Amino acid sequence: MCGILLCRDPGRQFNDEHVEFAEAQPIEIPGGLDAQARWIASTLPCIAARGPNFASWRGSAEYSTAWFSSVLSLRQPFTKQSLVVDGRYVLQFNGELYNDEIEFNDTQYIADMLARGEASIPDIIARLDGEFAYTIYDTEDQKYYFGRDAIGKRSLSYYVNTSKDQLYVSSVTGRVEDIEFRDCIAGIIYIYDAKNQHLDDSNHISDPYTVSPLVDENFTERGEHIEKLHFQLNLAVEKRINSIHPNHIENSPISVLFSGGLDCSVIVALICNQLSGKARKTVELLNVGFENPRTGLVPSDSPDRKLAIESYKTLQHLYPDIDIRLIEIDVPYEEYLRAKPKVIDLMFPKQTEMDLSIAIAFYFASKGEGSITDKSTKGKIAYQRKGIVLFSGLGADELYGGYHKFANKSFPDLQIELTRQINNIHDRNLNRDDKVIASNGVEIRYPFLDSSVVKFSTEDLPINYKINKLILRDLAATKLSLGSISQEPKRAIQFGSKSAKMTKDGNKHGTDRLT
Template identity: 35%
Template sequence: MCGIFCHVSKHRHVELSVEDADRLSRRGPDASRSHETTATAGGNVWLLTFSSSVLALRGSQTQAQPVVDEATGSVFCWNGEAWSFDGSRLTGNDTEIISKRLFHCVAARCVEEALIQVLSKIAGPYAFVFYDAKSSQLFFGRDGLGRRSLLISHGSSSNDDELTISSVAVSTGIKNAREVEAPFVYGIELNKPRLTINILPLIIQPPSINRTLPGPDAVLEDTPTAGATQDLIRHLEDSLLYRVEHIPTYTVLGQSAHPSRVAVLFSGGLDCTLLARLTHDVLPHDQPVDLLNVAFENPRVITARAAEQSKSGSTVAADAYESCPDRMTGRSSFSELTKVCPQREWRFVAINVPYKEFLEHKTTIVYLMHPHNTEMDLSITAALYFAARGQGEITSTSQLSEEDSPYTTTARVLLSGLGADELFGGYARHAAAFTRGGYEALIEELELDFTRIGKRNLGRDDRVIAHWGREKRYPFLDEVFVRFSLGLPAWEKCGFRPGKAVPKHFETTIVPERPEDLHPEKMLLRCATWQLGMKGAAAEKKRAIQFGARTAKMHGGRTKGTDLVTAIGDSADGI
């Protein structure tokens, strides 16, 4: 994980403000530096300022950024993880490997074509800025799914003589900052008097969804096939292997002598528990795994509960944190994990957030999630923000750890189940679509959700989580796994069947006696989790993070998810 800042202007080199420099360095606390250069071509002069910070997770040495090619003066800023290149796994420092390939492109007759060739062969999340000094061209973009944040904003004086590209919103252009859209590479020719952005599509586009429909005489089983279940487990294990292996150990003064390298954003629900369970199979058993579980003190919920207790005459007050749905689910799945996988030290980190503390951090959260600016964005990112901070009370399966003691995770890699709902039909609207129009309508809804995930979630979440110097990794959004899951027919993903009523969401978890009776949403994931011994987790309902952690409607009143929070600037979607 790294922080990227690039400013192009006809008037000035810029110096980051103290606040902007701090936000950038928080994303990459291991190294940072700046570089200034001038593009002079075609009678035009453009002043370029680059600044980057680095979170070192690859290779034996930290590669400081921006990377500058001494031969040509070209500049490269990289925020990503290149897991493989042209189908071959990359080992060592990927920044060094990719920068050398891009600097080699400078010698090509058509640098745009050579650049696209290189980027299209990368598997893994990334955002980048690359200045080709030889041709006076600036390129930038995000990977095909948009898994890393990159914002663009024009200067306030004119739309075409000043530009800022950055991982987070900065003061030089926050009012009109917007997400750089994937899956494209953008180019600017600096031999012209105005900044004109050209769009260069990547060669490899995300795969299309399988639109196959069952024939009129097809007889479908109640559950996905055993073959699909086994293929899911195999592909997810392969995805996890890339994301949990070879992570360097990081220690915090005064913390455990046995530091964790990997943590899971852990609500105790189906997706994250399946990831935790499979992580156990691919990670050496001597490495502890932290399970980060967040719960909020919600004044609205507390007031409503007090009113109910007053009516009923009850005097027993529920714990504001332990009564949160995700806390109860989290502890239940933690208990199940320790029974099924007793060989590992599991650390359940209970992260309790008082309402007062949320208010103290609210301005920072709103700034980081910008240009997203709704109450729903705030309720989701607040939970991710405090979960990623990783400060709570630990309950561990190891005798070496003190129970319920203050703890801050040392893990710099956080696993997330994001993408599972979009790929396997986990939202209520997927069930509604099937009820309305069968598999055809379900497929349309699945495709819509998946194609907008980068624009709606990924950049925003990256900005919030990386603030704590941690990197969020998405096993469900691995390129090979995505290709596998999109290629499955709809009935292999879900348990929705013609003529079979779709049950309503259940409020309590009832573990059935057989997998055929599991809830139909994300049935393939449920079958895999069941097969891996986690029957309780396989039966868990889908619950949005803002309701599970109780960050929704914290202020009371008639707040809607679409209501705007206090704005820090105007926003727009798309480049």
């Protein structure tokens, strides 16, 4: 995980300088006090928080551009950013790549392809397999390339003013009134030509996903499809585990955002299967519950907490050789109120009650300050999450028809709706979630949104396997022995954790704008 900030502005004097900041070193960049400079200064700490191990500021008077990058070190060897490649390109990369030919650092992998000049920049980007956002500046052609992967698993926003030849690109922007930022659409390679002061947004990494209308009326291929999905998910989890090798934390745990429900329990089971026989043996389950003054419930009464405890016991029984820790993260109402302005700022431009209730749940869950049950005394002891890579079950509902509103749709209508859901997940969920989760200096990974899993699930799975996640429930029961977990109904995080409708003004709707 890294943070990206690029500022091109011929009306501003960027000095030729390269300043590096070590871990925990204060970030200070001089500048004027106009609106853009104030925004840059206020955004730097947000970018730095995403990559707490290293940061750098690179300014160029010749190109009227500055780059600020931060790095969370997860790939050996450690590679500083931004990276100047072959004296021609300036590269910023945020994410993880899983291409088979990558041996070491994925940022260096991109840099090597640029240096070899074996393909155009759009072709290089189209080859990348993973969860990423990027900026690349070609100083020779004076073109800026930026964007997100085909699903949009990393946040990225931009502002362009062609009349002033201004371009700003950032992982997170915060609330800003004077600069109209837009979230990058997943899979588009944006190209800003500084010679002609023109933004081209017509280049796509790949075609949009289309859900197959195929129906297997008698479920004759049910067993075969379960086997294929299990293979694809297992491979997606394996790739996301094997690419974790931070040299500053030995054998660090893997953390999972955990409600106790079907999707995240499947991910935990797949992780535990992968960890058998390996040095890394600890899995942290991050479960959040809120004190809700409207309902009078305390965090331990939240539905997700009760379910998480039961599912945790099942997983412990299935994997006795894995040190599974359930971290119970209790959020008092006063702490919710203190964090609320920060979360609203981070998730911008999302501004609805529902966005806040989801974002703040992920914010506290990923922060990981809670308690675990002491194995010897059976009492609760304070515990801080140690894992810096978090896994999520996001994407299962979109791929396998998990939302309640899908239940009674005809197959043609369900095909249309699922196609829309998977192609819109970058805007509906991922941009917002990445901004708040990464602010805690961690990286989130999504096995269900692996490119091969999505391709198989959209193109090959019959549509009638996607009623109430039938295929995933079958997999959980038959391949992972998850028992009653495989039948758990869908419950949105804001209702399971009780982060929705926190005040006695209970007539607010999720779609209402924040006031």
